Amino acid sequence: MAQQAVEGAARAQWASVFREDLFEGQAGLVTGGGTGIGFAIAFELLTLGADVLITSRNEDRLAEAAATLRKAFPERKVEYFVCNIRDDKEVAAMITNVLERFGRLNFVVNCAGGQYPAPASAITNNGFRTVVDLNLNGTFAVCREAFDQYMFDHGGNIVNIIATYHNGFPMMAHTGAARAAVANLTETLALEWAAYGVRVNSVAPGNIYSESSKLHYRTKGNFLGDDPIAAAAPFIPCKRIGSTQEVSGLVCFLLSPAASYVTGVTARIDGGATLMSNASYVLCDVDNYPKYGELPPEEDTRAVFEAAAQAKLLESKL
Numbered sequence: 041m042a043q044q045a046v047e048g049a050a051r052a053q054w055a056s057v058f059r060e061d062l063f064e065g066q067a068g069l070v071t072g073g074g075t076g077i078g079f080a081i082a083f084e085l086l087t088l089g090a091d092v093l094i095t096s097r098n099e100d101r102l103a104e105a106a107a108t109l110r111k112a113f114p115e116r117k118v119e120y121f122v123c124n125i126r127d128d129k130e131v132a133a134m135i136t137n138v139l140e141r142f143g144r145l146n147f148v149v150n151c152a153g154g155q156y157p158a159p160a161s162a163i164t165n166n167g168f169r170t171v172v173d174l175n176l177n178g179t180f181a182v183c184r185e186a187f188d189q190y191m192f193d194h195g196g197n198i199v200n201i202i203a204t205y206h207n208g209f210p211m212m213a214h215t216g217a218a219r220a221a222v223a224n225l226t227e228t229l230a231l232e233w234a235a236y237g238v239r240v241n242s243v244a245p246g247n248i249y250s251e252s253s254k255l256h257y258r259t260k261g262n263f264l265g266d267d268p269i270a271a272a273a274p275f276i277p278c279k280r281i282g283s284t285q286e287v288s289g290l291v292c293f294l295l296s297p298a299a300s301y302v303t304g305v306t307a308r309i310d311g312g313a314t315l316m317s318n319a320s321y322v323l324c325d326v327d328n329y330p331k332y333g334e335l336p337p338e339e340d341t342r343a344v345f346e347a348a349a350q351a352k353l354l355e356s357k358l
């Protein structure tokens with residue numbers, strides 16, 4: 041979700057589909073909550089009555105995001121804390137800080153993460169280690185600290201945002217391996233921590249329209265042209281990319297009592313993209329697939345479709 045879209049906008053514009061007091065009295069943490077998907081999740085949790093602390097490395101971005109959220113939700117507590125989840129000591133201090141500020145930690149959403157696109161042969165060992173450290177070790181550290189410091193005694197709810205690693209992840213070997221590991225970690229933690237009243241689930245997004253994801257690809261190499269996130273649309277069964285609010289809605293469902301019997305799952309949110317394994321099936325045009333949240337303008341999407349169709353035409357003439 042773009043912060044500019046929230047700034048000055050009527051809160052109702054971003055109204056959640058869930059009931060307003062769903063998380064009333066709860067407080068929790070969203071890592072990576074200052075930007076993109078994490079910001080949308082923090083926004084929806086606040087909409088539904090929770091107090092939220094957002095955390096990541098960049099203090100300026102966090103402060104700006106917190107100011108936007110406080111303006112939109114003056115009746116809630118919005119806090120931020122600078123923390124690199126690759127640093128165990130910082131993670132421990134961050135969890136302690138949430139508890140000092142809120143006195144409770146009902147939910148944790150692990151959304152901090154990332155990588156750079158590169159073919160496996162161009163990923164150095166240190167580059168691989170770095171991405172695994174961020175997405176796997178960092179996520180584990182936050183889960184374990186949250187459990188040790190609070191959830192062991194009080195129960196709780198954890199959602200890990202990963203990525204659709206299913207069927208391999210070309211150009212993303214490091215993150216694919218790390219995210220698959222987090223999906224497995226989610227299952228183990230769900231088993232071990234059920235006895236303590238803790239549910240643990242993962243959400244695996246496909247191509248999601250976030251400012252940072254577009255920037256990420258533009259500055260660090262492409263596999264599908266200038267705007268690969270949007271250019272992927274023709275190859276997704278629902279023929280569009282997803283919005284940050286669609287991811288947030290799924291996270292809120294998993295954190296809600298309606299999901300009380302759900303633990304250890306990885307829910308894919310990818311418009312059916314990872315089901316595309318049948319080489320003899322060609323996707324048809326789609327013009328009535330439902331939309332929800334902030335998506336690229338129709339004209340941009342159409343231009344990307346036309347360019348992709350043109351590229352296919354040229355390819356078939358070679």
Ligand SMILES: CCC/C=C/C(=O)SCCNC(=O)CCNC(=O)[C@H](O)C(C)(C)COP(=O)([O-])OP(=O)([O-])OC[C@H]1O[C@@H](n2cnc3c(N)ncnc32)[C@H](O)[C@@H]1OP(=O)([O-])[O-]
Nearest residue numbers: 153154155156164166167170171174246247252253256260
């Ligand atoms: C469908 C899925 C779509 C997904 C979308 C999203 O996720 S959107 C979300 C997108 N948001 C994000 O991804 C945000 C978070 N991402 C990040 O902060 C970085 O991507 C990070 C995880 C690599 C950490 O970076 P850092 O600066 O802390 O790392 P460092 O300086 O400590 O270097 C360690 C090693 O990594 C190497 N290396 C680093 N970059 C590149 C590169 N571009 N090229 C090649 N290599 C690179 C570097 O050379 C070094 O190896 P070396 O030379 O010593 O052998």
Ligand SMILES: NC(=O)C1=CN([C@@H]2O[C@H](COP(=O)(O)OP(=O)(O)OC[C@H]3O[C@@H](n4cnc5c(N)ncnc54)[C@H](OP(=O)(O)O)[C@@H]3O)[C@@H](O)[C@H]2O)C=CC1
Nearest residue numbers: 072075076077096097098124125152153203248250252253
């Ligand atoms: N957009 C997409 O299409 C998809 C995104 N994802 C994943 O969803 C999550 C959110 O993505 P999105 O919102 O698009 O992108 P963002 O780049 O906006 O989100 C990444 C967030 O992680 C934070 N972060 C990165 N490294 C660290 C660190 N070491 N410690 C603490 N925080 C850190 C960043 O903040 P800061 O720089 O301040 O530290 C940022 O807020 C990421 O894990 C991403 O990989 C998965 C699949 C698809």
